[in-house]
Every structure is written in structure tokens, then in C-alpha cells.
Amino acid sequence: MANLERLQKVIAQSGVTSRRKAEQLIVDGKVKVNNKVTTKLGTKVSANDDIEVNGVVLEKELPVHYILYKPRGVISSLKDDKNRKIVTDYLTDVKERVFPIGRLDYDTSGVLLLTNDGDFANLLMHPSHGVDKVYVAKIKGIPTKNHLMQLKKGVKSENDLLKAVGYKILSTDKKKQTTIIEITLHEGKNRHVRRMMEQLGYPILKLKREKYGVLTVDGLQPGEYRKLTPHEVKKLRQLTL
Template sequence: MTNQNERLQKVIAQSGITSRRKAEQLIIDGKVRVNGQVVTELGTKVSRDDEVEVNGVPLEKEPHVYYMLYKPRGVISSLKDDKNRKVVIDLMEEVTERVFPIGRLDYDTSGILLLTNDGEFANLLMHPKHEVDKVYVAKIKGIPDKKELGRLRKGIKADNDMLKAANYTILSTDKKKNTMVLELTLHEGKNRHIRRMMEQLGYPVMKLKREKYGMLTLDGLQPGDYRPLTPKEIKQIRNQASKIVKE
């Protein structure tokens, strides 16, 4: 929360517990209390001094934080795992705030993962209309020709999804090992997006890494390392996503 009055649903979303749309439904359903009183009007505004409860649980008034993690392979992009596998929060022992991942990277995929406790920021970056570039490097089995690679931009049907890359670049080809390394730029990230896309083409992914998220890179980080985003980085990526959504 800020020192100014803000709409109740926005405050709930910023806490990271749910999206703004779901927060609105919680208010309508009478699941939200302000200073002990049930509130069902969506126009209600609250200040930082107000006590807000959702389903009987008080919202924490901790400051917003933003981190970038170099997720290694073999780690789950979640806060807990029912199979007791290592999760990303296990790598961030010194972070005291209740952060959560923005989106996810597959278990076998490494690279940039953003974490925050700012629900509105997370929802902005995950908005289906945003086009913040996410750049991956994939090592694939086999050597597709130009025509096959052209299908990446046009889109490839997999189950009920249309999977596509905004752009691609061939980084290297190894004819002896029958492998190719591609740089792929995505504007959205469906479940196992690149792996499913390449499988449909008949060239399975052997190794995958997300190297850029907007203007953010992994410079200076090793697998398992993390750092807070700078105020400038937060502003830049927020502005980039906001501009695209509005357009």
C-alpha cells in the first residue's frame, strides 16, 4: 500500500495473493473486511493505516521488492513442491519478504526468473497482450531447414495452443553431432512453449536457457545467484509492459 488512498481491489492485488479481477470477486462475495467491517463495494478506497483482511487473513504491509534469479536446471519455479524437490525460494534464503515467481521456467530450463511481492507488477508482466521480449537459447537435436524454421514465426499448432516465436536466429550448427543452437524471442510464454513447438517440428530441445527478459540479462550472475532489481530497471520494465498493453 501507499500513503494515499487506493482502491481496495488494487491493494489486495498488490499484496500478491491474487489478481485484481479475483480480488473484485472476493469483495463482491463478502470475503473482505476493512477495519473489521465487511466491504462489498468495489469503489471502496483504503489507506495504509486501514486493516484489510481477506478470508480472515490480514494483508501484510511489507514494502514491495523485486528480484532477478538465475534459475538453475532441476529447480521448480514454485514456492513449494508436493514431491519435495528443490524450489526457487530455497535458493533465496536471505530474502525475508514473501515473494513469488512471475510466471515460470520449466524444471529442466535455466535462466532469468523474476520474483516479487507486488501482485500488480506481476499481473502487468503476465498480461496476455504484453509483448516484453523474452529471449531464449535452445540446443536442439537435428538440423531444420529454412522452410521448417519459418514455421516458428507463422505459428505451430500443439494441442489447443498456437505456439510461435516473434523471431529466431541460428547461432551455430554441428553437422557431426546433428545439432543446432537457436536464439528464440517470445512475446508470450505458454506451458513448455519452446519445447512443445520444437517437438511438433520434430526437433526436440536438448537444452534451454532464458537469457533476457526485456532489457534484463544474466550478466554477473551464476546459476543459483540472485539480486534485487534496481529502481531504474523496475521503472523501465514496468513502462515497457504498460506501453504495450495500452497500445
């Protein structure tokens, strides 16, 4: 017997849109199953069914999940109008249409997850699910106790309140006036760590995402990637419960 899944889940897993938006598309009559418009949310489908969303047929791909050690000087996007290197340029053997879960800015290195599983990506990116993202930053200056406390209270920058859930000073160099600090986030707004530290007066000299949930880039060199094990995928899903 074919394995049946809810229609909105299958659409979300394809990476087309989130599960909530998929539900709205179904209700709005924008989804066809085997060439018939389907507006019922409880509809279940199998891998043998043809699904069309907004006139586009979903390609049948099994969900895949990868970890990339993103190097500095690479865009976390699927295209770049300045023709700079993008993260998928490194995934040379991956046939599926994967996309990054969230992003690391151009000058930041470290853990980046890529998948074709939209449902999985939305789970991990939702700030309320509290998945730890651990960064190590080399900053200019030696932060005061008050400034460190401010990281957890929140720092205002461009109408955003940027917060850390934890921090740890790893080392300071009084001669060079630099500090290496570990910062843990649950959400990841645009250039979150950089903007937060710059606002407090400590520009970032180097930034790396060391950990995403249970994952690190141990065993990988910058630009290398590997497939996540089923156990790792399961552990990441458990972190969102």
C-alpha cells in the same frame, strides 16, 4: 498525509489474487477494511488500514522484486511433492513471501523474476502486453527454412497454438547435427519452447532464458539473485503499456 491506494490494487499487490478477481471479491462482500465489509470499488486505503480478504488478514509487506539465475534441475514453484529443490530455496535472505512470475521448467535455466507484488506479476504475464522473453536453445538437427517460418505462424501441440515472435540461428554444427537458436516469445505456455521444437522434430538438448524484457542474468552465477533497482522495475512496467 498517508499515501492512499485503491483497495483492489493493494489486494493484488499482496499476491493474494489478480486485480480483476480482487474487484469481484470486493463486490461480493468478501473484503473488510478495519473490520467493516466494503463493497465500493473506488475505496482508497492507506498502509495503516487493516484489510481482510475471505477472512484472512493481509500481511503488510512493501513490494519487492528480485531476479534469480535459475539453475537447471530446480522447480519454479513454492513447494514440490517430490522434495526437489525449489526456486525460493535460493533466496535465503529474503524475508517477504515472494513467488515466481511465471515459470521455467525443471531443466531450463536463466532469468526468473520473483516478487510479492501480484499486480506487477499479472502485468508482466499478460500475453497482450508483449514483454519479450528471449531463449537460447541447443537443438538436435538443423532446421529447414519452412520449419523456421512455422515458428512464427504457430505450431499445434496438445490443443495449443505455440508461436514465436522472432528467431535467429546463432550457429550450426553439421558434423554433430546440432543447432543453437535464439527464440523470442511474448507468451509462455507450459514448456512452450520445448513443445514447439519437439513438434517440428528438433528435440531440445539445452535451454536457457537469456532475457526477460530489459533484464539478463549478466553478473550472476546459477543460483545467485539480486534485488531489481527502481529503474528496472519502472522499465518493466513501461514495457506493458
